[in-house]
Amino acid sequence: MKLRFHKMHGLGNDFIVIDARRQPVDLGGAQVRALCDRREGVGCDQLILIEPGEKAEVRMRIWNPDGKPASACGNAARCVVSLTGAPTIETEGGLLTGVTVDDMVSIELPPPRFAHDQIPIADPVDTRPLPMAWDQLSAPDAVNVGNPHLVFFVDDLDAVPLGDLGPRIETDPAFPDRINVNVAEVNDGKVRLRTWERGAGLTRACGTGACATAVAAIGRKLAISPVEVEMDGGTLEISWAPGQNILMRGPATHVFTGDIDMDALA
Numbered sequence: 045m046k047l048r049f050h051k052m053h054g055l056g057n058d059f060i061v062i063d064a065r066r067q068p069v070d071l072g073g074a075q076v077r078a079l080c081d082r083r084e085g086v087g088c089d090q091l092i093l094i095e096p097g098e099k100a101e102v103r104m105r106i107w108n109p110d111g112k113p114a115s116a117c118g119n120a121a122r123c124v125v126s127l128t129g130a131p132t133i134e135t136e137g138g139l140l141t142g143v144t145v146d147d148m149v150s151i152e153l154p155p156p157r158f159a160h161d162q163i164p165i166a167d168p169v170d171t172r173p174l175p176m177a178w179d180q181l182s183a184p185d186a187v188n189v190g191n192p193h194l195v196f197f198v199d200d201l202d203a204v205p206l207g208d209l210g211p212r213i214e215t216d217p218a219f220p221d222r223i224n225v226n227v228a229e230v231n232d233g234k235v236r237l238r239t240w241e242r243g244a245g246l247t248r249a250c251g252t253g254a255c256a257t258a259v260a261a262i263g264r265k266l267a268i269s270p271v272e273v274e275m276d277g278g279t280l281e282i283s284w285a286p287g288q289n290i291l292m293r294g295p296a297t298h299v300f301t302g303d304i305d306m307d308a309l310a
């Protein structure tokens with residue numbers, strides 16, 4: 045059985061996008077893992093399924109390469125708006141609005157949440173900052189922007205072994221749903237960010253990670269909105285004020301369209 049897909053990315057955070065608005069597509073965890081595999085499948089940071097929306101024009105479902113579902117994906121949301129022109133997207137993490145202007149896509153996300161049970165964090169603890177440490181990373185902000193994020197601020201981003209600390213923090217029992225791990229360095233209000241993504245590992249950019257990090261930096265008065273968040277794959281502009289929605293602006297790139305032979309998948 046052939047399955048048509050779009051290969052897209054937002055600042056190098058790459059996606060398989062399957063448009064299932066005309067005919068339903070049902071993928072199991074093993075098929076998701078096989079599709080996301082960079083050698084035996086197509087390869088991606090997340091797999092995205094577009095379906096008809098109930099509360100919005102389209103519904104976006106997200107899976108990480110580990111085969112587990114995710115509730116939000118900022119870079120992919122820009123790709124879905126760019127591909128479909130849909131002004132509203134329904135996700136498990138909330139209702140998004142989007143618009144493309146001059147090749148840049150702006151996405152509005154619901155207000156961030158900070159309470160321990162909204163992240164979620166198992167115990168009733170402060171979240172800004174969270175009184176926990178893993179080696180040299182300590183006292184992060186915990187922010188839910190539709191999915192769960194920790195944001196650590198450090199003086200030297202390049203000195204942080206995120207490939208080692210990321211999986212340890214992601215899978216810490218303190219986080220019942222696991223968590224995305226962001227480490228940021230702020231100089232003169234400009235943010236540089238690297239992210240270890242839950243279920244995906246190190247990525248070249250993370251849209252929701254950039255949103256969570258900008259929210260934390262503004263909250264700590266380390267930066268003023270709109271915040272330029274620079275990642276390995278490029279820069280996003282994030283705007284936010286306490287109690288408000290989050291606005292993320294950046295590119296979305298369509299690379300190619302292809303057909304998957306589902307019977308050939310491992």
Ligand SMILES: N[C@H](CCC[C@H](N)C(=O)O)C(=O)O
Pocket residue numbers: 057089090108113114115116117118119120191192224241242243244247249250251252253
């Ligand atoms: N790449 C995505 C984040 C995916 C988050 C996913 N790893 C999760 O489990 O929440 C983004 O641009 O926001």
